[in-house]
Amino acid sequence: SQQGEEDPQALSIQEGENATMNCSYKTSINNLQWYRQNSGRGLVHLILIRSNEREKHSGRLRVTLDTSKKSSSLLITASRAADTASYFCATDKNTGNQFYFGTGTSLTVIP
Amino acid sequence: GAVVSQHPSRVICKSGTSVKIECRSLDFQATTMFWYRQFPKQSLMLMATSNEGSKATYEQGVEKDKFLINHASLTLSTLTVTSAHPEDSSFYICSARPGANYGYTFGSGTRLTVV
Numbered sequence: 001s002q003q004g005e006e007d008p009q010a011l012s013i014q015e016g017e018n019a020t021m022n023c024s025y026k027t028s029i030n031n032l033q034w035y036r037q038n039s040g041r042g043l044v045h046l047i048l049i050r051s052n053e054r055e056k057h058s059g060r061l062r063v064t065l066d067t068s069k070k071s072s073s074l075l076i077t078a079s080r081a082a083d084t085a086s087y088f089c090a091t092d093k094n095t096g097n098q099f100y101f102g103t104g105t106s107l108t109v110i111p
Numbered sequence: 112g113a114v115v116s117q118h119p120s121r122v123i124c125k126s127g128t129s130v131k132i133e134c135r136s137l138d139f140q141a142t143t144m145f146w147y148r149q150f151p152k153q154s155l156m157l158m159a160t161s162n163e164g165s166k167a168t169y170e171q172g173v174e175k176d177k178f179l180i181n182h183a184s185l186t187l188s189t190l191t192v193t194s195a196h197p198e199d200s201s202f203y204i205c206s207a208r209p210g211a212n213y214g215y216t217f218g219s220g221t222r223l224t225v226v
Contacts, residue, residue: 041220042217045216048214088154
């Protein structure tokens with residue numbers, strides 16, 4: 001990808017379980033964002049974490065950022081079938097405004 | 112919240128024709144907008160950065176004469192796929208944000224099919 005990799009590429013869990021997705025990136029960043037995309041649709045912004053932050057919460061979402069390892073994780077707790085979607089991390093390099101996406105994780109939550 | 116409108120949502124065109132896609136920021140001004148393309152089951156690839164009042168900045172490997180970008184106002188950027196071919200069939204999506212402290216808002220995307 002242009003900037004980052006995500007793993008796993010695909011994740012299938014039972015409803016109620018937690019889902020963890022990881023993102024690694026290549027260069028220093030200003031911030032990292034997570035987005036969700038339902039099949040064939042546009043992207044929805046989930047959460048933004050700045051480079052000087054280590055953890056952030058929003059509802060059932062928990063994001064961590066480790067700038068020393070150039071990695072981030074997205075945890076979705078108590079998953080629901082409606083969480084089924086692709087999840088992407090995206091970063092903007094601290095040398096410009098360009099915004100690059102990771103490879104994405106396809107999450108399937110089985111009812 | 113910030114809203115980005117993209118039009119059309121779906122277009123089918125014949126090989127050799129040109130297609131224009133519009134991206135509008137509805138409730139904020141955007142000096143910069145970004146254009147991405149996405150192939151099925153793949154991530155979004157940044158194509159170019161659209162700059163209001165100046166030339167767009169293209170990513171490596173993106174043909175600027177093929178994908179014409181115009182950002183004539185603070186609320187509108189257009190992407191024109193010129194002389195489209197079947198391999199240009201893809202999902203194109205734009206994004207912008209009201210300021211540096213905001214997340215990016217994406218348009219709903221345009222699915223282009225070239226036949």
